[in-house]
Amino acid sequence: xxxxxxxxxxxxxxxxxxxxxxxxxxxxxxxxxxxxxxxxxxxxxxxxxxxxxxxxxxxxxxxxxxxxxxxxxxxxxxxxxxxxxxxxxxxxxxxxxxxxxxxxxxxxxxxxxxxxxxxxxxxxxxxxxxxxxxxxxxxxxxxxxxxxxxxxxxxxxxxxxxxxxxxxxxxxxxxxxxxxxxxxxxxxxxxxxxxxxxx
Numbered sequence: 001x002x003x004x005x006x007x008x009x010x011x012x013x014x015x016x017x018x019x020x021x022x023x024x025x026x027x028x029x030x031x032x033x034x035x036x037x038x039x040x041x042x043x044x045x046x047x048x049x050x051x052x053x054x055x056x057x058x059x060x061x062x063x064x065x066x067x068x069x070x071x072x073x074x075x076x077x078x079x080x081x082x083x084x085x086x087x088x089x090x091x092x093x094x095x096x097x098x099x100x101x102x103x104x105x106x107x108x109x110x111x112x113x114x115x116x117x118x119x120x121x122x123x124x125x126x127x128x129x130x131x132x133x134x135x136x137x138x139x140x141x142x143x144x145x146x147x148x149x150x151x152x153x154x155x156x157x158x159x160x161x162x163x164x165x166x167x168x169x170x171x172x173x174x175x176x177x178x179x180x181x182x183x184x185x186x187x188x189x190x191x192x193x194x195x196x197x198x199x
Contacts, residue, residue: 003133006133006137007133007136008181010132010142011141011180011186012144012179013143013173013180014178014179015069015073015174015176015179016070016073016074016075016173016174016177017073017171017172017173020075020172021052021075021171022075022076022140022170022172027050027076029134029138030050030078030134030138030140031048031050033130033131033134034127034131036130037126037127037130037131038126039123039126040123040126041093041100041103042097043089043097043100043120043123045083045089045120045123045124046081046082046124046127046162047083048081048127049078049079049081049157050076051076051078051079052075052076056156057071057074058072059156060077060079060153060156060157060167063149064145064149064167065147065148066147067147067148070143070145070169071167071169073169073171073174074169075171075172076169076170076171077168077169077170078131078167078169078170079153079157079164079167080124080127080165080166080168081154081159081163081165082120082123082162082163083161085161086113086116086117088161089116090104124165128144128168131168135170139172140171140172141170141171141172142168142169143168143169143170145166145167145168146166148166150163150164151164
């Protein structure tokens with residue numbers, strides 16, 4: 001299946017098959033893919049937490065608003081978090097990417113801590129695109145979720161120096177999930193309304 005067909009088949013899964021789990025081999029591949037994600041100035045201001053432990057998943061499900069059932073049913077939950085300690089980020093960047101410090105000091109640091117933290121969160125969203133596409137290419141279904149109680153996630157996971165940005169449930173769709181494209185057609189704005197070509 002080519003990439004366009006994969007994207008036509010990919011959808012935000014609403015109901016998972018609880019009897020089918022993502023294999024350890026595929027989880028390892030997904031971890032490697034996230035490790036290779038792109039970020040501005042190769043800053044990598046993130047951490048990714050893969051959760052299959054049912055007790056922890058249920059704790060997180062209870063603070064996931066309308067996504068509670070998806071979290072519980074999923075094979076794994078992946079939490080995407082951004083660095084929340086600017087001083088730590090600067091030290092790490094200086095150590096691992098000293099050539100990027102010029103850009104950082106000239107264009108980012110003068111804008112202040114709030115802007116820097118927002119910029120770091122944007123980098124995490126770049127990794128989401130990699131991750132959802134990778135899942136589709138591997139036949140894994142996914143549900144990206146901003147509808148979660150981020151601070152509660154941070155507390156349950158004992159995050160220090162990082163803040164949860166969003167989470168993604170992964171697994172395999174239930175055949176009765178009415179949201180899958182072969183049952184309910186995808187709803188998108190007309191292509192000509194959102195894409196412009198200048199030539």
